[in-house]
Amino acid sequence: MPLTPPAQPGQSFAEIDTPALILDLDAFERNLVTMAAFAEASGVRLRPHAKTHKSPEIALRQIAHGAVGQCCQKVGEAEILVAGGVSDVLVTNEIVGATKLDRLARLAREARIGLCVDHVDGVREAAEAAALHDVIFDVLVELDIGSRRCGVAPGEAAVRLAEAVARSNSLRLSGVQAYHGSAQHMRSIDERREAIERAGFLTRNVVDRIRQVGLPCEIVSGAGTGTFDLEGRSGIWNELQAGSYIFMDADYARNRNADGSPFQTFEHALFILAGVMSKPVPDRAIVDAGHKTAAVDSGMPTAFRREGVVYTKPSDEHGVLTGDPVALPHRGDRLLLVPGHCDPTVNLHDWYVCVRGLHGPDAHVEAVWPVAARGALT
Numbered sequence: 001m002p003l004t005p006p007a008q009p010g011q012s013f014a015e016i017d018t019p020a021l022i023l024d025l026d027a028f029e030r031n032l033v034t035m036a037a038f039a040e041a042s043g044v045r046l047r048p049h050a051k052t053h054k055s056p057e058i059a060l061r062q063i064a065h066g067a068v069g070q071c072c073q074k075v076g077e078a079e080i081l082v083a084g085g086v087s088d089v090l091v092t093n094e095i096v097g098a099t100k101l102d103r104l105a106r107l108a109r110e111a112r113i114g115l116c117v118d119h120v121d122g123v124r125e126a127a128e129a130a131a132l133h134d135v136i137f138d139v140l141v142e143l144d145i146g147s148r149r150c151g152v153a154p155g156e157a158a159v160r161l162a163e164a165v166a167r168s169n170s171l172r173l174s175g176v177q178a179y180h181g182s183a184q185h186m187r188s189i190d191e192r193r194e195a196i197e198r199a200g201f202l203t204r205n206v207v208d209r210i211r212q213v214g215l216p217c218e219i220v221s222g223a224g225t226g227t228f229d230l231e232g233r234s235g236i237w238n239e240l241q242a243g244s245y246i247f248m249d250a251d252y253a254r255n256r257n258a259d260g261s262p263f264q265t266f267e268h269a270l271f272i273l274a275g276v277m278s279k280p281v282p283d284r285a286i287v288d289a290g291h292k293t294a295a296v297d298s299g300m301p302t303a304f305r306r307e308g309v310v311y312t313k314p315s316d317e318h319g320v321l322t323g324d325p326v327a328l329p330h331r332g333d334r335l336l337l338v339p340g341h342c343d344p345t346v347n348l349h350d351w352y353v354c355v356r357g358l359h360g361p362d363a364h365v366e367a368v369w370p371v372a373a374r375g376a377l378t
Contacts, residue, residue: 012363012365019272020353021353022272026356032065046062047068048246049072055369057352071241071243073093077373092116095126101128108135108136113135117161118141119161123161139173140174141158141176155205176207176219177221180195183199200234221241223237223242248268249268249338249341250300274335274337283323283328286321294339302338309328348374349374353368
């Protein structure tokens with residue numbers, strides 16, 4: 001990690017070096033409150049996904065707003081969260097291999113650790129690791145309810161897997177994970193609602209069948225930023241794993257509400273501050289933010305509040321702005337970009353530059369937080 005971040009607390013917004021990952025603290029805090037209020041009103045647990053932010057600083061603020069803990073995808077992320085003070089972590093990915101399971105079992109001496117299984121071999125391997133270290137893993141049976149990634153097929157196979165977990169002395173059957181990732185970016189509310197209704201039918205059937213054989217199924221965990229309201233009001237899911245709501249990226253902003261209006265439950269709070277390096281011709285400006293600054297797998301970053309300016313053609317260290325020559329910024333100017341996909345964009349940066357009053361005349365750096373779990377791939 002570089003020794004010098006792009007800004008220091010107390011500096012003005014104008015003094016931030018570029019490119020920088022900017023967190024609008026005011027919008028971020030309003031997003032925290034909005035999701036916490038929804039979870040409380042709906043009577044569901046909130047377990048936000050740390051793969052979005054990779055930061056114990058943010059995790060602890062979510063927990064202070066009522067979250068029961070955190071989700072993550074990698075053992076390395078879990079280790080950093082626990083080291084940062086998070087005491088309840090669910091690893092929502094399939095964990096395979098003695099090395100990873102050994103690390104997870106050691107971590108379970110310090111915090112409550114949950115994991116997911118979708119195969120009987122995974123049950124056996126997790127049980128052996130937990131027994132070796134004399135700890136208990138909380139286990140969710142992962143269901144494939146439409147994403148066609150990991151997960152056991154809903155039905156008899158899922159019930160048999162739950163029974164295998166329940167037979168182990170070192171595993172605690174907590175429930176099921178039913179996350180429909182593919183539904184998060186379906187643009188119309190009707191598409192998203194139909195997908196979650198199908199997923200809910202499959203999930204409820206499994207939960208009922210697990211309970212019919214006398215086993216507990218306390219937790220039904222899932223949901224994301226694109227569909228959290230549907231799962232939260234379904235009466236099926238009782239734990240929400242949404243993560244991107246704290247930041248809101250350009251891709252989520254393309255989702256639509258029932259009236260066709262943009263999905264604006266949450267505010268854009270994460271930005272890339274880019275500087276214009278060159279303006280060789282009137283209708284093209286070059287910024288210092290390319291592939292190594294912003295992920296483009298879900299589309300290009302968008303220029304925030306810059307009508308007529310389009311970000312395009314990124315290379316390693318360059319981004320091209322095109323559009324109305326009058327609207328384009330000049331050499332030495334700076335502008336805010338909304339990332340197309342917040343999660344992998346965050347993973348490209350070492351620091352959050354946390355700005356108070358971002359869009360006002362007194363914008364200033366209030367804090368600088370490390371992206372502590374950046375690159376935690378194992």
